[in-house]
Amino acid sequence: MTEYSAPTRRPTIKEVARLAGVSHQTVSRYLKSRQGLRPATLERIDVAVEELGYRPNLMARSMRTRRTGRLAVVMPVTTYNQARLLSGALAAAHEAGRVVEVVSVEGSAATLTERVLELAGSGQVDGVLSLTPMAAGNGHNLPSGAAVVVTPEFDDAMRSIGELTDATPVTELIERLANLGHRRFLHVAGDQAFASARARKVAYLEAIDRFGLESVGVSDGDWSGESGVEAILQLDADRLPTAVIAANDVVASGVVRGAYERGLDVPGDLSVTGWDDNELCRFLPPSLTTVRINLEGVGRNAALRLIKAVGGPELEPWSGPVAEVIWRESTAPPRQSTDSSPVGSR
Template sequence: MTEAARRDRLPGGVSMADVARRAGVSSQTVSRVSTGHPGVAASTRRQVLDAMHDLGYRPNIAARALRRGRFHAIGVVMPTLTTFANSRTAEAIAEEAALEGYSVTLIPVAAATLDELAVDGIVIMDAPRFDAANLTLPRGTRVVSVGSRSDADYPVIDTDQRGGATQAVRHLLDLGHRTVWHVTGPAESYAGELRTRAWRDVMREAGIMPPPAERGDWSTLSGYQAGRRLADEPGCTAVFAANDQMALGVLRALHERGRRVPHDVSVVGFDDIPDAAAFLPPLTTMHQNFSEVGRRCVELLLGDIRGGPSGPGTVLVAPSLVRRASTAPPPR
């Protein structure tokens, strides 16, 4: 084996010129193939790709990014992946970005070193917690946000949290319930805050004094603990839980206390997680279109990256009520 052949097989020791010699083409042709340039014949492209494979050649992504001024990557800054909404939204963003030829880097808020990120733009999830961490964005960073306040300095994409909670509470009132109890999200959650505000507003518009809210933290356990307290309220015939996991905890607590759902108490959740239809009974809930939220995030961010219009503004994706067996008119 020649020295050149041995060098071809060493990791990181293969150059574009080596690939060009193996394929019998120019280095310019190799460059066009590695960057996906359309002006290369299919047979030539195959020759070059075969040579890259044989030699173990990997294009220098960093060098390409410096030449083009783009990394073809999006950063997603988020406080946690433990909630269903965050994990599903991040998944939807990654799926849509992949269709556009972009990769996604997940960045926990606590570990964010934004000045060093090799990304073309950033999606911020749960922006109030990002702001609370006192993190600043490098000048000129292209940003969209999921779940931000309306006065944000960058575009916001979100589920219509207020609209969804309004539908949930009105559904229970329309069934004839005289009041609706509420299990909230955590105090630091902006989405949870919007759902709670909507619950109170709908109740007051209906001339009903809202009962005390039960504080939850998105977990099934917190819903269970709230459900045990609500089970002891004789006037509690309807509960709106701010997410499906907490609604599951409420269902269990009511069952243990002998309160039948929906015969004695109706329960509505929020999110429409995949298991919601398998709860006992199947859960009435607000369906969030996470795929559309992710699609709109990537669409708006890439539009800005590619020179399209940008600036503050809010896009709300409407949720929809999924009626299942956990809600019914109140007992007579």
């Protein structure tokens, strides 16, 4: 949803030259190496560049030098999480006749945001699709020259799609488990710095509340298997849950392991659900109930928003289900079901 934009003419080498009182070629030299220039000249150009906010036009440079500074990496469509998102976005962009450049980033949300905006302002791209969370609504909507679209999936300010993809399956998991007779739940959450982790946590609490169930708590984790193990081991023996909603499959497998260490049977004593449908889920003993997200679809739709924002063609969005719960062996009715009357939905 978040979309920064702006068409603003950028200063050229000649304007910098005029402001600095030198020739354009001198500025060119300055750009190339900053060498062979008198300190005074250097400084004047420095000032002019700073003042105009000059950034070289890399297209023009490439044209002249016949070097693009670009490499291409060709790789098969991968099948894992972010890679899947990317894959969907790439396919859509290709359909729209666009070339995609992937920039890998790391660091804090603030760093990321800066990097994204720099990219948008670089004049190298028509638009930027950020599959990474951006620092929330700051004054960043400054003229940047390119459209920026941030996936709600990853946006720190969680909105529509985020709730859609995240809340629904959690509710579905809990409702079904409640119908199987479960009354006491535990949620092992993911790193709360992630919007998806927060959304799942919120959805968990809401569902518990809505269906009138009991939560023995929410264990704030960090997406790690250890956090799952820990969460189980620390539980009060006389108030154990019968079902655990884990933030993802790794956490869930940690939960299962923790349960075994305490002598609890899964799913006999404890039902466990994961998230992501890791390839191994189907073969674990017990095979893990999980949520499969159509990341390619999400990626495609995100790309479509960007393509539209930069004036590209309107393509067919993915309109099928985004999330799907896969029920497997790790979920079953609790051993001594005290009450299995259906829970009212809504």
